[in-house]
Amino acid sequence: xxxxxxFYTYLKIGLFGFGGGYAxxxxxxxxxxxxxxxxxxxxxxxxxxxxxxxxxxxxxxxATYIGxxxxxxxxxxxxxxxxxxxxSFALILLIVGSYERFRSNRYVADAFRGLRPVTVGLxxxxxxxxxxxxxxxxxxxxxxxxxxxxxxxxxxxxPVLMIVLAxxxxxxxx
Numbered sequence: 001x002x003x004x005x006x007f008y009t010y011l012k013i014g015l016f017g018f019g020g021g022y023a024x025x026x027x028x029x030x031x032x033x034x035x036x037x038x039x040x041x042x043x044x045x046x047x048x049x050x051x052x053x054x055x056x057x058x059x060x061x062x063a064t065y066i067g068x069x070x071x072x073x074x075x076x077x078x079x080x081x082x083x084x085x086x087x088s089f090a091l092i093l094l095i096v097g098s099y100e101r102f103r104s105n106r107y108v109a110d111a112f113r114g115l116r117p118v119t120v121g122l123x124x125x126x127x128x129x130x131x132x133x134x135x136x137x138x139x140x141x142x143x144x145x146x147x148x149x150x151x152x153x154x155x156x157x158x159p160v161l162m163i164v165l166a167x168x169x170x171x172x173x174x
Contacts, residue, residue: 021058
């Protein structure tokens with residue numbers, strides 16, 4: 001029964017989660033933590049952190065990890081990952097042939113322009129969601145962020161190297 005619930009939950013997330021993984025985080029948190037109580041807020045936050053560091057889209061990575069944690073096996077990962085990807089895959093198959101015809105359509109272009117600020121708002125909501133008592137932001141965290149940002153932006157240090165360096169600095173400081 002848990003596999004059916006997991007499939008249905010992630011199918012909804014995949015179907016109604018607009019704007020990519022970060023924009024979907026508040027919806028995922030609502031379904032997984034608040035509604036079903038499958039994970040605690042702290043466990044969810046940890047899974048989001050791991051999903052951010054691993055290659056691939058955060059929505060798919062988190063589905064894979066959460067599916068495994070909830071069921072305790074790889075089948076939960078497969079069910080959640082397939083379910084979250086299925087709506088996008090089906091939609092792309094349906095519209096790929098028509099996109100070129102409608103791309104220059106004023107209404108379609110306006111709809112895409114209207115989705116941009118919504119996506120920014122959803123990403124901001126995900127940021128606020130992750131600011132909870134388990135993720136208390138102190139001056140050390142702000143310092144690590146500022147230094148990492150500056151080094152990536154201005155010194156052109158590779159982001160993957162910066163993640164490793166920030167992790168080591170975090171281990172040293174905490």
